[in-house]
Amino acid sequence: MTEPNIESLTEAEATPATTVGAESTAAPKAAPTPLPLAGLRGRCPRCETGSLFEGWVGFAPRCRACGLALDGFNVGDGPAAFLILILGAFVTALALFLQLAAHPPFWVHILLWVPLTTVLVILSLRASKAALLILEYRHQAREGRIAGQGSGVGRQSGGRQSGGRQSGDGGGRAS
Numbered sequence: 001m002t003e004p005n006i007e008s009l010t011e012a013e014a015t016p017a018t019t020v021g022a023e024s025t026a027a028p029k030a031a032p033t034p035l036p037l038a039g040l041r042g043r044c045p046r047c048e049t050g051s052l053f054e055g056w057v058g059f060a061p062r063c064r065a066c067g068l069a070l071d072g073f074n075v076g077d078g079p080a081a082f083l084i085l086i087l088g089a090f091v092t093a094l095a096l097f098l099q100l101a102a103h104p105p106f107w108v109h110i111l112l113w114v115p116l117t118t119v120l121v122i123l124s125l126r127a128s129k130a131a132l133l134i135l136e137y138r139h140q141a142r143e144g145r146i147a148g149q150g151s152g153v154g155r156q157s158g159g160r161q162s163g164g165r166q167s168g169d170g171g172g173r174a175s
């Protein structure tokens, strides 16, 4: 007698729970794309359909799909400086290795490393700039703003717990 009852209970509980879950996942996005993949794609962090870029490595002023303003984000030159060091060391190591291993004529080096460096710089600069912008969007990092009303709300809720009425608190206990 108890077993079918339990089964019917769990089924009845399960159906509203799943519908509630489906509703609640619609409001906040459940699982965002992993950052390296999102950076390689270079898509808008809000709608994930429009491209971030206009041209080779420049950001578009706003997303063409959802209209998210992209010029408000400030990625800066951080990725470029970082990539110069990494890619410079990488390509130099490759060139040294080829020179020592095969002793090719100099024009081989020019034909190999100039296009390779260009392609690597453009691809990695796009990916890293997109990744930084997506990070800024996800953490809502913007230029500094003064938070005016934020602390007042916290004080109000704290005061209610201890006192109840602001004016009657001190007077009532004294009399």
Ligand SMILES: [Zn+2]
Residues within 6 Å of the ligand: 044, 045, 046, 047, 048, 049, 050, 063, 064, 065, 066, 067, 068
């Ligand atoms: Zn968008």
